[in-house]
Amino acid sequence: MTANLLDFDLDGLAAFCERHGEKRFRATQLFRWIHQKGAADFDAMSDLALSLRGKLGGIARVEGLPVASQQVSQDGTIKWLFDVGGGNAVEAVFIPEADRGTLCVSSQAGCAVGCRFCATGHQGFSRNLTSGEIIAQLWFAEHFLRRHLEQDERVISNVVMMGMGEPLQNYAALVPALKTMLDDHGYGLSRRRVTVSTSGVVPMIDRLAADCPVALAVSLHAPTDDLRDRLVPLNRKYPLAELLAACRRYLQHAPRDFITFEYCMLAGVNDSVAQAKELIALLRRAGPDGWCKLNLIPFNPFPGSGLTCSAPNQVAAFAEVLGEAGIVTTVRKTRGDDIAAACGQLAGDVRDRTHVQGRIARQRAVPLQPFEATMAAAKED
Ligand code: SAH
Ligand code: SF4
Numbered sequence: 001m002t003a004n005l006l007d008f009d010l011d012g013l014a015a016f017c018e019r020h021g022e023k024r025f026r027a028t029q030l031f032r033w034i035h036q037k038g039a040a041d042f043d044a045m046s047d048l049a050l051s052l053r054g055k056l057g058g059i060a061r062v063e064g065l066p067v068a069s070q071q072v073s074q075d076g077t078i079k080w081l082f083d084v085g086g087g088n089a090v091e092a093v094f095i096p097e098a099d100r101g102t103l104c105v106s107s108q109a110g111c112a113v114g115c116r117f118c119a120t121g122h123q124g125f126s127r128n129l130t131s132g133e134i135i136a137q138l139w140f141a142e143h144f145l146r147r148h149l150e151q152d153e154r155v156i157s158n159v160v161m162m163g164m165g166e167p168l169q170n171y172a173a174l175v176p177a178l179k180t181m182l183d184d185h186g187y188g189l190s191r192r193r194v195t196v197s198t199s200g201v202v203p204m205i206d207r208l209a210a211d212c213p214v215a216l217a218v219s220l221h222a223p224t225d226d227l228r229d230r231l232v233p234l235n236r237k238y239p240l241a242e243l244l245a246a247c248r249r250y251l252q253h254a255p256r257d258f259i260t261f262e263y264c265m266l267a268g269v270n271d272s273v274a275q276a277k278e279l280i281a282l283l284r285r286a287g288p289d290g291w292c293k294l295n296l297i298p299f300n301p302f303p304g305s306g307l308t309c310s311a312p313n314q315v316a317a318f319a320e321v322l323g324e325a326g327i328v329t330t331v332r333k334t335r336g337d338d339i340a341a342a343c344g345q346l347a348g349d350v351r352d353r354t355h356v357q358g359r360i361a362r363q364r365a366v367p368l369q370p371f372e373a374t375m376a377a378a379k380e381d
Helices: 010-019 024-036 050-059 119-123 131-149 171-182 202-211 225-231 240-251 273-286 312-324 353-364 369-380
Strands: 067-072 078-085 088-096 101-104 108-110 125-128 158-161 194-198 215-219 259-265 292-298 329-331
Touching (some): 010 024, 171 194, 171 202, 240 259, 240 273, 273 292, 292 312, 312 329
Parallel strands (some): 292 329
Antiparallel strands (some): 078 088, 108 125
16 A cells, blocks of 8 residues: 555655665655645656656555535535545535635534534544544645635635534544644744633643644533533543643643633523623633633534524523623624534435435536635635
C-alpha cells in the first residue's frame, strides 16, 4: 500500500521524503502543490525533478474522500457528505458570510460521547478519522470552491472542528491536520481562526495547549454537574470544576484571550433565568472578568430527540441576564437547517448503500445558485 500524503503535516512529509533519500525542501515543494494548489497528480507538479515524480508514483498517492452528496441551502450553506468506507460517511459544512468563509469539519464517524441533544451522539461511534480524512475535507472544499468561483485566492478563512465527532478523542490524528491548516506552506490559517470544539476531554485540553494551541470552544450546556451529567455523559469523568480549571490553564497558551463556551438552548431543561444566574456564579468563580464568552446555540431538532428548542423570547431573556452580568453573550444564527447542516444535525450514516446512491443521483440536480448569490452579495459588501 502506498502512503497517502494527505496524512502528513509538513514535518511528517519531510521525514517521509528523507526516508526515501529526498531533501526537506522537496517536501516543502510537494506540500505546497498538494495543499496550496490542490494537486493530486505527481506528473502535474512541474517544478519537481522528473526522477522524484517517477519515484513518488511508486510509493505515494494523494487520495481525497469520495463525495457522496452535495447539498446547497437557501442561505448559501453547502453540505458535503464524504464516504469514508464501510458504510460510514462524514459531513463538512461551508458557511459563507460577508467577511469570512467558515468550514465546519468532522473528526470522527459518529461519536462516543453520546450527548442527549446531538444527532451524531445518538448514532453512536463508528471509528476515528485519519489525519488524511480530516484534512481531505478542507482540501476538497477549498479547491472545489476556488474552481467554482474561478479564483486563486483563499475562500475558506476559518475552520471549526464542530462537525461530527469529538476531536479531542481523536487527538493523534487531529494534531497533524491542525498543523497543516496553520502551516504557511499549507492553508496558512491564523491560529485564531481555527477552533477546536470539545465536550471537555480535560487531559487533552492540556496537551493541545502544549502541542498546537488554537482557539478553544467548550460545550458547556449546563450550570451544574447534576444536569451536565445527564446532557453530556463525559461530565461524569471530568466534572465542571476540573473542566473549568483546564480552560483557565489553556488561556495561558491560547491565541485569543478568552475561551468560548457553547450552550445549547433546550426548552425547560437548561434555559431558565434561575439557571442563567447559576451559570453566572459558576463562571465568575472560575475566572476573572472577561475570561470567557458565551455562545447560545438554539437547539436544532432531529427525529427522535424528544427535546425542543427554547422559545426565542426565552433565549433572549437568558442572553440578557448574562449580558447584564458582564458576560459577552451571542446567540448563534442557525445556518443550513433546510439541508440538516445545522449544529448537531449531522449524522452521515450511510449503512444503506442504496440510500447513498439515491443521494448521489439527487446531488446532480442540486443547483449552486443560492451559494453563488451569497458569495456575490458578500463581494458587493
Ligand atoms: N464534539 C464537539 C464538537 C462537535 S459538536 C463538541 O461537542 O463540542 C459542535 C457543537 O454543536 C457543540 O457545541 C455541540 O454541543 C453542539 N450541538 C450538538 N447537537 C446540537 C443540536 N442538536 N442543536 C444545537 N447544537 C448542537
Ligand atoms: Fe459528540 Fe459533540 Fe455530539 Fe456530544 S455534541 S455527541 S461530543 S459530537
